[in-house]
Amino acid sequence: MTVLDPTPLIDIRDLRVTFNTARGPAEAICGVNLSLKPGEVLGIVGESGSGKSVAMMALMHLLPPSATITGSVKFRGRELVGAPRAEMDRLRGAKIGMIFQDPLTAFNPVLTVGAQIVEALRLHDAALSKRAAWNRAIELLAEVAIPQPDRRAAQYPHEFSGGMRQRAMIAMAIANRPELLIADEPTTALDVTVQAQIMDVLHKLREERGIGLILITHDLGVVAGAADRIAVMYSGRIVEQGTVDDVFHASRHPYTRGLIAALPRLDGGDGPLTAIEGTPPSLFNRPRGCAFRPRCPVALAPCGEGVPPLRRAGAVESACWRATEFAEVPA
Known part of the structure; x- marks a missing residue:
């Protein structure tokens, strides 16, 4: 079992997100305070529209220009609110990984799964050769329990089942060994057997790598056996x-x-x-x-x-x- 470091990995204070719309300002996040320690799993639970995903997208600087973000989000003591784009580009995918809600639309349909993992690897390590990155992509697919990873790496996203796409998305998210992983509804639209497989993969990553995990879901049952703490939004x-x-x-x-x-x-x-x-x-x-x-x-x-x-x-x-x-x- 991973020994938890008491120092916060992520520390969110009075986070507020307001969208400027044709109907006027709409405050989607109204002063959220959260913290996460290394190796800890935090489940964020609530109905659709409660603000779970918006809060995490704000953390990642992935909201549209119409969004105004205030408050404080510190990663390892580094302030992310207002951080330059270049700094966020270095952090996203390297120190902070994200598993998006719909892996089919998150993947590029005209590139093979392996090529997209290679791209994620070489983006943060220019010294990595294409061959070494390809071999690493195969290892990552094997790590998330995808059968015949060498063959699957050469296939396109539409050739994967829903559960396999989700595992491939996890493989890409952990490619650069991030310290924080945000999983946005990682088991939505999957049958219960595949849900269990996905949660087993995430549990293994937490145990073996000490990754801090934020698990976003509308299902309390999903976090019951996976999270250390729960925040209800x-x-x-x-x-x-x-x-x-x-x-x-x-x-x-x-x-x-x-x-x-x-x-x-x-x-x-x-x-x-x-x-x-x-x-x-x-x-x-x-x-x-x-x-x-x-x-x-x-x-x-x-x-x-x-x-x-x-x-x-x-x-x-x-x-x-x-x-x-x-x-x-x-x-």
């Missing part, structure tokens, strides 16, 4: 965070509890799955106070008077005005 904010055990067994926020209640259980549970009524709010029309208030089954009048801060409530940090009332109630 809703409408651009972190509404709850803590260790996996604490979030699952001692959550304080009604949104987190709703997500947990919606998980299917092998033992059948105590009844039918519970749905969270309603939909997430529009970025242009957030409700006053707590953004979850219109969908919350326990909301009171004070919940509409101010945005609840993220504060300690029992074993977790929760952004709910009533969090301390739930402190002794198991999730």
